[in-house]
Amino acid sequence: MNIGQASGASGVSQRMIRHYEKIGLIPEPPRRDSGYRDYSDTDVARLRFVAHARDLGFPIEEIRSLLGLWQDRARSSGDVKALATARAEELGRKARALEEMRSTLLDLAARCHGDDRPDCPIIETLAR
Numbered sequence: 001m002n003i004g005q006a007s008g009a010s011g012v013s014q015r016m017i018r019h020y021e022k023i024g025l026i027p028e029p030p031r032r033d034s035g036y037r038d039y040s041d042t043d044v045a046r047l048r049f050v051a052h053a054r055d056l057g058f059p060i061e062e063i064r065s066l067l068g069l070w071q072d073r074a075r076s077s078g079d080v081k082a083l084a085t086a087r088a089e090e091l092g093r094k095a096r097a098l099e100e101m102r103s104t105l106l107d108l109a110a111r112c113h114g115d116d117r118p119d120c121p122i123i124e125t126l127a128r
Helices: 003-010 014-022 041-055 060-071 077-111 121-127
Strands: none
Touching: 003 014, 003 041, 014 041, 041 060, 060 077, 077 121
16 A cells, blocks of 8 residues: 555554654555555554554654564563553653643732733743
8 A cells, every 4th residue: 555545544644654764663665666655554553553652652762662562472561561651650740740830820820910010920930
């Protein structure tokens, strides 16, 4: 199948497919006599795997590791679990940081009169 069909079947944009090939995350498929890439069902499955991993917040290097584990039938599920647990912990840290930022902004907004006066605790806090 061509790149457009692979994109449709995997849910990964053509631009991202090319990018993943360029950085070596997925192998570049063979080319037809016409020069067009020729993707297999295995390529589409790999693209879906990458898309799902991205949706779960894994960065490229961890996806590279996950792909290696996926293809290694002798893998330890503990290795996969360790990657997932570490990613979940990192997402938790980021979620807490975002909630702190949100709370700070809501507090500053609540203390701002929002009228025609120039004094504003939001600006004052940013300027510190």
